[in-house]
Amino acid sequence: MRVIAGKYKRRLLKTLSGTDVTRPTSDRVKESLFNMLSPEIDGAIVWDLFAGSGALGIESLSRGASHVTFVEQSADARKIILENLKTLNIPPESYAVINTSVDDFLGKLSSGQQAGKEKSASPVSIVLADPPYHSSWYDGALNGLALSGACTDGCLVVLEMKADREVHLPEGKAGCWKMNVNMGLQNCSSGDFPNRGSDLWQTLANKCD
Numbered sequence: 001m002r003v004i005a006g007k008y009k010r011r012l013l014k015t016l017s018g019t020d021v022t023r024p025t026s027d028r029v030k031e032s033l034f035n036m037l038s039p040e041i042d043g044a045i046v047w048d049l050f051a052g053s054g055a056l057g058i059e060s061l062s063r064g065a066s067h068v069t070f071v072e073q074s075a076d077a078r079k080i081i082l083e084n085l086k087t088l089n090i091p092p093e094s095y096a097v098i099n100t101s102v103d104d105f106l107g108k109l110s111s112g113q114q115a116g117k118e119k120s121a122s123p124v125s126i127v128l129a130d131p132p133y134h135s136s137w138y139d140g141a142l143n144g145l146a147l148s149g150a151c152t153d154g155c156l157v158v159l160e161m162k163a164d165r166e167v168h169l170p171e172g173k174a175g176c177w178k179m180n181v182n183m184g185l186q187n188c189s190s191g192d193f194p195n196r197g198s199d200l201w202q203t204l205a206n207k208c209d
Helices: 027-041 055-062 075-087 102-110 136-147
Strands: 045-049 067-071 095-098 126-129 155-162 177-179 185-187 199-206
Touching (some): 027 055, 027 126, 055 075, 055 126, 136 155
Parallel strands (some): 045 126
Antiparallel strands (some): 155 199, 185 199
């Protein structure tokens, strides 16, 4: 796997063996995603949730994001993320690597606890989430993000998911979520994993206007 574009273009990244828990996003799928996000990424504060090898967050930094928080529960995956960041000589002040579950990370923020470096709790611009496809996390994803207090008005959330999966849109205090009409649903079907099926990047914005 490699970095597609930007400052670290063509640099190789280490990955873990692909499974439903820590499957790497292929170069083709990643390129499609970041072509879609290109107007939003420069200077953005990004969360890479279920980060795996950190490829999505590193691609964000390469393309001009100001800070990325990598959240990954697997200790083995965390080691890979740190190795990739070190190999590319990415400045430590531009990232945080948090070895915990996404639910615990968001729960600490919603309860007012510090979950990592200072910018981890700052208003986040873009959330990239690629959870295991059979995870129940999708069901309450937007509610948890909004209640964290960091994914406020204007926050963009991108979920990689199977085409037949639905995301529940919460109401009231959990935000004003709408599908991003400029991006909509981007089909990122990949043949890299036989059991992967047809994948979609579902892009939603928290905009109360």
